[in-house]
Amino acid sequence: MLFVQGGASMQFAMLPLNFLPAGATADYLVNGAWGEKAYEEGAKLGQARVAASTSADEYRRVPSAGQIALSEAPAYVHITSNETIHGVQWHAWPDVGDRPLVADMSSDILSRPLDAHKFALIYAGAQKNLGPAGATVVIVRQSWLDNASKAAPTMLRYATHATTHSLYNTPPVYAVYLLNLVLEWIEETGGLEQMAKRNDLKAKTVYDAIDGSGGFYRGHAAPADRSQMNVTFRLPSEELEKRFIAEATAAGMIGLAGHRSVGGIRASIYNAMSQEGAAALANLMGEFARKNG
Numbered sequence: 001m002l003f004v005q006g007g008a009s010m011q012f013a014m015l016p017l018n019f020l021p022a023g024a025t026a027d028y029l030v031n032g033a034w035g036e037k038a039y040e041e042g043a044k045l046g047q048a049r050v051a052a053s054t055s056a057d058e059y060r061r062v063p064s065a066g067q068i069a070l071s072e073a074p075a076y077v078h079i080t081s082n083e084t085i086h087g088v089q090w091h092a093w094p095d096v097g098d099r100p101l102v103a104d105m106s107s108d109i110l111s112r113p114l115d116a117h118k119f120a121l122i123y124a125g126a127q128k129n130l131g132p133a134g135a136t137v138v139i140v141r142q143s144w145l146d147n148a149s150k151a152a153p154t155m156l157r158y159a160t161h162a163t164t165h166s167l168y169n170t171p172p173v174y175a176v177y178l179l180n181l182v183l184e185w186i187e188e189t190g191g192l193e194q195m196a197k198r199n200d201l202k203a204k205t206v207y208d209a210i211d212g213s214g215g216f217y218r219g220h221a222a223p224a225d226r227s228q229m230n231v232t233f234r235l236p237s238e239e240l241e242k243r244f245i246a247e248a249t250a251a252g253m254i255g256l257a258g259h260r261s262v263g264g265i266r267a268s269i270y271n272a273m274s275q276e277g278a279a280a281l282a283n284l285m286g287e288f289a290r291k292n293g
């Protein structure tokens with residue numbers, strides 16, 4: 001387990017710099033904006049290919065098993081476990097055989113139990129479920145790390161951080177300290193099983209408000225692939241969306257505007273959001289639909 005800096009965005013480059021040697025290919029399964037970015041960076045630094053994409057479907061779902069066309073022996077297969085902007089989440093990992101699986105878990109790490117052994121590498125910017133921005137967590141399989149390229153700049157080699165216990169240069173001490181407090185809070189709350197229960201209930205509360213609105217709210221993601229962390233939906237018009245956001249803000253609910261690239265509404269209900277918060281949003285949605293539907 002490593003603590004590095006540069007956010008998840010730097011991992012988009014660090015991964016191929018360490019694990020995509022010349023002559024090899026990396027497969028990317030793309031189902032949203034962050035997977036696109038990871039792929040583009042991989043393609044800049046080596047031979048990356050999209051082994052499945054749901055862009056034609058406006059990123060409403062993860063690729064189906066039949067849609068995934070993996071290389072015979074890719075350097076790795078990259079997925080984004082939760083697409084923060086589109087609100088689409090992998091609920092069962094894709095079957096990649098013995099190919100090394102890599103996941104960007106920035107927006108759902110520690111939201112549910114995780115068997116990290118399935119992954120050659122996991123990375124996550126801290127600022128959703130772990131702590132403040134500034135620390136980035138990497139979990140890498142030791143045997144895979146042993147095969148990493150030695151050519152990357154020192155600070156961009158995973159091995160540099162592994163051999164120095166993440167103390168090669170001055171670490172973001174305060175961010176790591178707060179991250180530790182968050183881990184203690186998760187343990188005290190009952191661990192990842194309990195996080196998953198809390199998150200299931202919160203997500204159900206908001207999705208029920210969408211599904212029970214008689215079509216006033218339209219969820220972006222296909223129901224089977226809905227994110228437990230980012231609930232994305234539209235109202236009948238942009239005008240109503242603006243009013244909804246204004247009423248929510250007046251009621252103390254902030255940050256509900258969808259990402260600028262997709263518009264609409266996005267309710268981010270990370271680990272730190274309470275059930276009361278999710279219920280307050282669902283209530284507001286019900287009232288707003290009754291008044292304006």
Ligand SMILES: Cc1ncc(COP(=O)(O)O)c(C=O)c1O
Pocket residue numbers: 006007008009010034080082083084085104105106107125126
């Ligand atoms: C899934 C995912 N990957 C990558 C990023 C980029 O993270 P950072 O801002 O830490 O570079 C984000 C940020 O929202 C994200 O949600």
